[in-house]
Amino acid sequence: xxxxxxxxxxxxxxxxxxxxxxxxxxxxxxxxxxxxxxxxxxxxxxxxxxxxxxxxxxxxxxxxxxxxxxxxxxxxxxxxxxxxxxxxxxxxxxxxxxxxxxxxxxxxxxxxxxxxxxxxxxxxxxxxxxxxxxxxxxxxxxxxxxxxxxxxxxxxxxxxxxxxxxxxxxxxxxxxxxxxxxxxxxxxxxxxxxxxxxxxxxxxxxxxxxxxxxxxxxxxxxxxxxxxxxxxxxxxxxxxxxxxxxxxxxxxxxxxxxxxxxxxxxxxxxxxxxxxxxxxxxxxxxxxxxxxxxxxxxxxxxxxxxxxxxxxxxxxxxxxxxxxxxxxxxxxxxxxxxxxxxxxxxxxxxxxxxxxxxxxxxxxxxxxxxxxxxxxxxxxxxxxxxxxxxxxxxxxxxxxxxxxxxxxxxxxxxxxxxxxxxxxxxxxxxxxxxxxxxxxxxxxxxxxxxxxxxxxxxxxxxxxxxxxxxxxxxxxxxxxxxxxxxxxxxxxxxxxxxxxxxxxxxxxxxxxxxxxxxxxxxxxxxxxxxxxxxxxxxxxxxxxxxxxxxxxxxxxxxxxxxxxxxxxxxxxxxxxxxxxxxxxxxxxxxxxxxxxxxxxxxxxxxxxxxxxxxxxxxxxxxxxxxxxxxxxxxxxxxxxxxxxxxxxxxxxxxxxxx
Numbered sequence: 001x002x003x004x005x006x007x008x009x010x011x012x013x014x015x016x017x018x019x020x021x022x023x024x025x026x027x028x029x030x031x032x033x034x035x036x037x038x039x040x041x042x043x044x045x046x047x048x049x050x051x052x053x054x055x056x057x058x059x060x061x062x063x064x065x066x067x068x069x070x071x072x073x074x075x076x077x078x079x080x081x082x083x084x085x086x087x088x089x090x091x092x093x094x095x096x097x098x099x100x101x102x103x104x105x106x107x108x109x110x111x112x113x114x115x116x117x118x119x120x121x122x123x124x125x126x127x128x129x130x131x132x133x134x135x136x137x138x139x140x141x142x143x144x145x146x147x148x149x150x151x152x153x154x155x156x157x158x159x160x161x162x163x164x165x166x167x168x169x170x171x172x173x174x175x176x177x178x179x180x181x182x183x184x185x186x187x188x189x190x191x192x193x194x195x196x197x198x199x200x201x202x203x204x205x206x207x208x209x210x211x212x213x214x215x216x217x218x219x220x221x222x223x224x225x226x227x228x229x230x231x232x233x234x235x236x237x238x239x240x241x242x243x244x245x246x247x248x249x250x251x252x253x254x255x256x257x258x259x260x261x262x263x264x265x266x267x268x269x270x271x272x273x274x275x276x277x278x279x280x281x282x283x284x285x286x287x288x289x290x291x292x293x294x295x296x297x298x299x300x301x302x303x304x305x306x307x308x309x310x311x312x313x314x315x316x317x318x319x320x321x322x323x324x325x326x327x328x329x330x331x332x333x334x335x336x337x338x339x340x341x342x343x344x345x346x347x348x349x350x351x352x353x354x355x356x357x358x359x360x361x362x363x364x365x366x367x368x369x370x371x372x373x374x375x376x377x378x379x380x381x382x383x384x385x386x387x388x389x390x391x392x393x394x395x396x397x398x399x400x401x402x403x404x405x406x407x408x409x410x411x412x413x414x415x416x417x418x419x420x421x422x423x424x425x426x427x428x429x430x431x432x433x434x435x436x437x438x439x440x441x442x443x444x445x446x447x448x449x450x451x452x453x454x455x456x457x458x459x460x461x462x463x464x465x466x467x468x469x470x471x472x473x474x475x476x477x478x479x480x481x482x483x484x485x486x487x488x489x490x491x492x493x494x495x496x497x498x499x500x501x502x503x504x505x506x507x508x509x510x511x512x513x514x515x516x517x518x519x520x521x522x523x524x525x526x527x528x529x530x531x532x533x534x535x536x537x538x539x540x541x542x543x544x545x546x547x548x549x550x551x552x553x554x555x556x557x558x559x560x561x562x563x564x565x566x567x568x569x570x571x572x573x574x575x576x577x578x579x580x581x582x583x584x585x586x587x588x589x590x591x592x593x594x595x596x597x598x599x600x601x602x603x604x605x606x607x608x609x610x611x612x613x614x615x616x617x618x619x620x621x622x623x624x625x626x627x628x629x630x631x632x633x634x635x636x637x638x639x640x641x642x643x644x645x646x647x648x649x650x651x652x653x654x655x656x657x658x
Contacts, residue, residue, distance in 0.1 A: 013218060013220070013240060013272045014119055014120070014220055014237070014239065014240075014270075015042075015044055015045055015048065015119070015120040015122065016045070016117050016118060016119045016120065017039040017040060017041050017042075017045055017086065017117045017118040017119075018039060018040035018041075018117070019039075019061075019114045019116070019117055020037045020038060020039040020086075020088075020114065020115050020116055020117055020118070021037060021038060021111075021112050021113060021114055021115065022035045022036070022037050022109065022110060022111055022112060022113045022115060023035070023036040023037060023038050023087065023111065024036050024111060025109065025110060025111070026089065028106065031093055031094065031102065032091050032092065032093040032102070033091065033092045033093075033102060033106060033109045034089065034090070034091045035089075035090060035091075035092070035109065036087055036088065036089055036090075037087070037088050037090050037115050038085045038086070038087055038088075039085065039086040039088070039117065039118050040084060040085055041081070041084050041085070041086055041118070042084075043084075045118070045120060046081065046084065048120045049076070049077070049078060049081065049086070050078050052120070052123075053076060053077055053078075055120060055121045055122070055123055056076065056118055056119065056120050056121070057118070057119055057121060057222065057234075057236055057237065058071075058073045058076075058088075058090075058116055058117075058118055058234055058236075059116050059117055059118075059119050059234065059235060059236050059237040060115065060116040060233060060234040060235040060236075061114055061115055061116045061235070062185070062235050062249065063178055063179065063184055063185055063188055064092075064115065064116075064179070064235075065233045065234070065235035065249070065251045066164075066188060066192060066209060066235075066249050066251065067099055067100060067105065067166075067175075067178070067179075067188075068094055068095055068096030068097075068098070068099030068100070068207070068209065068251070069092050069093070069094055069095065069099075069102075069105065069233075070092070070093050070094075070095040070233045070234065070253070071090050071091070071092050071115055071116065071234055072090065072091050072093075072234065073088050073089070073090045073234075074088060074089045074090070076088055076118075086118065090115065092109055095207050095233060095251075095253050096206070096207035096208065096209060096251065096253065097206050097207070098165065098166065099166055099209075100166070100170070100175065104172065104175060105175060105179070107172075107176075108175065108176055108179045108180065113179065113180070116234070116235075119222075119237045121222050121237075121268070121270060122270060125270045125271045125272065126153065126268060126269075126270055127153050127219070127268075127269045127270065127271055128152070128153040129149050129150065129151055129152065129153045131153065131271070132149050132153055132155065132269050133149060135219060135269075135271070136658060138504065139501065139502060139503055139504035140217050140218055140219070140504045140506070141215075141216065141217070141218075141219050141269070142213075142214065142215035142216075142503075142655075142657050142658065143155065143157070143214060143657070143658040144157045144158070144159075144212045144213050144214060144656055144657065144658060145213070145652075145656045145657055145658055146158035146159075146212075146656075147658045153268065153269065154224070154266055154267065154268050155221075155266070155267050155268075155269060156264050156265070156266050156267075157212055157264065157265050157267065158262060158263075158264055159200065159210040159211060159212050159250050159252070159263065159265065160194075160210060160211050160212060160213070160656065161196060161197055161198065161199065161200060161262075162194045162195065162196055162197065162210050162211050163194070163195050163197050163200070163208055163209070163210060164192050164193065164194050164195070164208075164209040164210060164211065164249070165192070165193050165195055166191060166192055166193075167191045167192075167193060170191050174187065174191065178191075182456075183456075186596075189247075189595050190594075190595045192209070194211065194247070199261055199262055200261070200262050200263060201259060201260075201261050202230065202252065202253070202254040202259065202260040202261075202263060203254065203259050204254055204256060204257050204258060204259060205254065205255070206253070206254055207233075207251065207252055207253035207254065208251075208252055208263075209249060209250070209251050209252075210249075210250050210252065211246070211247045211248060211249055211250065212248050212250055212265075212656075213245070213246045213248065213655045213656045213657055214238060214243050214244075214245075214248045215243070215244045215245070215473065215503075215657070216238060216239070216240040216241070216242075216243040216244065217240055217241070217471065217473070217504060217506040218240055218271065218272050218506075219240055219269055219270060219271050219272075220237060220238060220239055220240050220243075220269075220270050221237075221238040221243070221267050221268070221269055221270070222236055222237055222238075222267060222268050222270065223235075223236045223237075223238070223250075223265055223266070223267045224265075224266040224267055224268065229260060229263050229264040229265075230252040230253070230254065230260055230263025230264060230265060231252065231253055231254075231255055232250055232251055232252050232253075232265055233251035233252075233253065235249075235251060238267075240471075241470065241471055244473055244570060245570070245598050246598055246599065246600065246654075246655050246656070247598060250265060252265065290439075290448075290463070291326075291327055291408070292448075293441065293446075293447070293448050295327050296327070296382070296408065296441050296448065297441070298327070299319055299327050299330060299382055300384075300410050300441065302319070302330070302332060303317045303318070303319060303332065303382070303384050303410070304317075304384070310336035310337050310338065310339060310340050310341055311335055311336030311337070311341055316334075316335040316365055316366060316383070316384055316385055316388075316391070316414075317332060317333065317334045317335070317366060317384050318332075318333050318366045318367060318370075318381060318382065318383045318384070319331065319332050319333075319381070319382040319383075320333065320370050320372075320379055320380075320381060321379055321380040321381070321382060322376070322377070322379055323377065323378075323379065323380060323405070324377065327382075330382065333366035333367075333369045333370060334366055335364065335365040335366045336364060337362045337364045341362070343360055343361075347360060348361065355389055355390065363390050365388075365390055365391050365394070366391075367381075367387070367390070367391045367394035367395055367398075368390075368394055370394070370398065372398070372401075372403045376403070378402055378403055378404060378405045379403060379404065379405065380404070380405055380406045380407070380408065381395065381398075381404055381406075381407050381408070382407075382408040382409070382410075383407070383408070383409045383410070384409070384410055384411060385409060385410070385411050385412070385413060385414050386409045386411070386412050386413065386420065386424055386427075387407075387409075387427065389423070392427050392430075395407065396430065396434065399431075399434045399436055400434075404436060405436070405437070406436060406437040406438070406439065407431065407436055407437070407438045407439070408438075408439045408440075408441060409438075409439075409440060409441070410440075410441045410443075411443070412424070412440075412553055413555075416538055416555050417538075418442075418443065418444055418536070418553050419536070419537075419538040419553045419554060419555045419556075420552075420553050420554065420555065420558075421555050421557070421558065422555075422557065422558050422561055425458065425552075425554075425558070425561075428451055428458045429453075429458060431451070432451065432453050432458060437450065437451075438450070438451040439451070440460050442460065442551075444536075444544070444546040444548075444551065444553075445462075445546045445547060445548060445551075447462050447463075448462075448463055449461060449462060449463070449550075449551075450463050450466060452466060452469070452470070454469065454470060454568050455567065455568050457552075457564065457565050457567065457568050458552065459533070459550045459551065459552050459565075459568075460550065460551055460552065460553075461549065461550040462549045462550065465531065465549040465550065468506075468508070468531050468549070469508075469531065469533075469549065469550050471506055472506050472507055472508040472530070472531045473503060473506060473507050473508075473570050474507070474508050474509065474510050474531070474533075474568055474569040474570060475499065475507065475508070475509050475510070475569055475570070475571050475572075475573055476509075476510055476511075476566045476569035476571070476572045476573065477509045477510070477511045477517070477518065477521045477573050477575065478511075478512070478517075478572065478573070478574045478575065478577055478580075478581045478584050478585070479511075479516060479517025479518060479521070479574065479575030479576060479577045479581060479607065480516045480517055480575070480576055480577040480578050480580075480581065481514050481515045481516040481517075481518070481542040481578075482516045482517075482578075483515070483516055484516065484517060484520055484607060484608065485608060487608065487609060488576075488607045488608045488609070489520055489524075491607055491608075491609060491642065491644070492517070492520055492521060492524060492575065492607055493524050494644045495573075495605060495644040495647060496509075496521070496524050496525060496528055496530075497528070497644070498644035498645060498647060498648050499644075499647075499648070500528060500530065501648070502648040502651060502652070505529065505530060507530055507531070508525070508530050508531025508532060508533065508549070509521055509522070509525050509530070509531070509532055509533070510532075510533040510534065510535065510550075510566060510568065510569055511532075511533075511534050511535075511545075512534065512535055512536075512537065512580075513534030513535060513536040513537075513544055513545055513546075513548070513551065514542035514543065514544065514545065515542050515543045515545065516542075517575045517576070517577065517607065518534070518545060519543075519545040521575075522534070522545045522547065522548065523545075526547065531549050531550070532547075532548050532549055533548050533549055533550035533551055534548045534550075534551045534552075535551070535552050535554065535562050535565045535566060536551060536552070536553045536554065537554050537556065537558075537559060537562055538553075538554065538555045538556045539556055539559075552565050563584065563587050566584075567591070567596070567597060570598075570600065571600055571601070571603070571651075572585075572588050572600075572602055572603070573603045573605055573647075574602070574603065574604050574605065574614075575605050575607040576605075576606065576607045576608050576610065576613055585602070585604075585617070588602060589602070589621075589630075589634060592634070592637070593630070593631060593634070599633065599637055600637065600654075600655070601637055601639050601650045601651060601654050601655075602637050602638055602639065603639050603641070603647055603650070604617060604638065604639065604640045604641075605641065605642065605647070606640065606641065606642035607642070609642045611642075614640045615640065617638070617640070618635075618638060618640055621634055621635060621638055622635060636654070637654070
């Protein structure tokens with residue numbers, strides 16, 4: 001059975017290299033740095049390099065281009081291939097005034113710096129003009145409102161009338177974090193400030209950084225260099241899935257002897273390739289196969305039957321599975337010390353929360369009894385409960401020895417049922433970092449769910465919907481737990497129909513997983529065949545809607561942390577709601593102010609048609625702006641309506657879409 005892909009590159013439909021890294025620096029000049037870079041190629045990519053090198057382009061890492069640095073490459077061919085590594089000589093130079101020179105960035109252009117990737121632009125996937133227009137009409141492609149489509153299918157776009165300035169207080173340490181850290185792009189978003197201008201003016205030999213709006217699901221766009229009205233830096237490929245937003249950055253330089261006013265950029269649009277050849281060059285874990293829900297339930301019964309003898313708290317039995325032997329031959333281990341523990345149940349309840357040396361609890365868990373032999377192949381662990389701190393330590397030690405491929409668990413917590421703690425979420429991220437696949441035999445929806453990361457947030461996803469989860473653009477639906485009226489249900493259904501008609505079927509929703517608006521939004525989404533997910537919270541005032549494709553679960557102590565998991569959604573929609581919705585609206589507005597999320601329309605949808613339900617919010621925001629307690633642009637993005645058509649009209653207008 002095929003291994004589950006571990007990142008969204010596997011879903012983007014492009015044939016590309018691994019990220020290229022600097023191997024060694026060859027020379028430092030006053031205005032340039034020359035270095036060798038290595039790009040890992042798959043066998044399919046090597047075949048394209050041999051047969052069609054003219055269709056392979058270098059796409060510079062976007063955060064480097066957004067710092068005004070241009071990387072150029074020597075021509076590439078099979079002669080530079082060493083095994084499965086393409087070795088290129090490249091040169092970096094500062095290209096845009098107002099951005100840091102190489103004297104500030106030079107220290108980071110050293111061995112190991114990711115510089116970009118090689119992408120094969122499949123000529124058979126190139127779209128003609130009729131195909132581009134058809135994709136737009138099917139709502140599977142959203143191009144800038146300024147787009148012109150030529151007879152050969154190439155497009156010309158005018159950027160926003162926006163200049164992106166870099167704040168003057170960026171320190172050397174911050175530049176290092178931007179270039180080297182996983183959150184570097186988020187950091188750059190906070191330091192790179194858009195500024196509206198009446199015209200984009202580029203003097204000879206200079207450049208600007210600006211933006212456009214674009215939403216790509218299946219297609220990818222390749223910017224063309226050498227156009228007379230402006231030439232972009234080599235960050236040339238706009239990916240599907242990753243390219244979704246109102247701030248898609250364009251780095252444009254003027255290589256002529258005359259001023260350019262309001263530059264235009266030419267591009268080609270590519271569709272899904274005829275042949276799916278997007279496999280990763282190397283796998284992070286060996287394939288152990290994947291077990292079916294029925295056989296996993298059988299193992300669960302075996303774990304439940306193997307009772308503890310020495311610990312009067314909870315049975316945390318686990319199974320060690322040799323992939324070659326399968327689940328029927330799994331070895332069962334139980335927790336507890338060798339002799340009966342002599343503390344009372346009350347003492348046990350206190351002591352087991354204390355992992356220090358003072359604790360009376362011996363903390364002897366079944367994970368400590370697993371000692372794979374040196375000759376044993378990496379195995380699979382199946383646990384009754386998600387691992388606690390000591391079990392996690394034992395498992396990570398086994399992972400570090402290369403002895404664990406995957407982890408299955410049946411229940412999130414012995415005390416909190418299906419809800420995970422904040423520490424559990426941290427442990428899930430650590431398993432992901434170590435390359436361990438984590439599966440949940442989920443009793444909420446009776447499905448086998450796999451843990452996967454999206455935009456830095458971990459979710460459990462129905463295995464059959466994993467690709468859809470990574471490809472779909474999501475809407476956060478907030479609202480009251482109270483049941484909607486018939487008119488409200490009909491209006492909510494028309495809203496979902498309008499979203500599908502405008503954005504296409506590669507969309508989904510994520511709710512709080514409760515009743516009322518959330519339950520009805522989930523039901524209506526499933527009827528329309530779009531993705532539906534939930535961020536569940538362990539509270540007592542609402543029932544759970546469990547028929548979902550993806551979810552995450554939070555104990556009550558994680559209430560505010562849980563709100564961060566809604567950041568995977570591109571757009572928030574607030575239906576009629578109460579104090580919980582009001583809190584979520586405040587967090588969303590604050591996230592926009594702090595550049596944690598993009599400035600997008602915030603829809604306050606009057607689901608019940610009450611006319612005045614959200615009007616007080618508009619008045620309050622206006623008062624805050626008048627007293628300089630909120631930025632004025634917030635008013636532009638706050639949209640109050642009960643008309644689904646107005647919602648999509650706002651998206652088209654404010655996002656500047658074709």
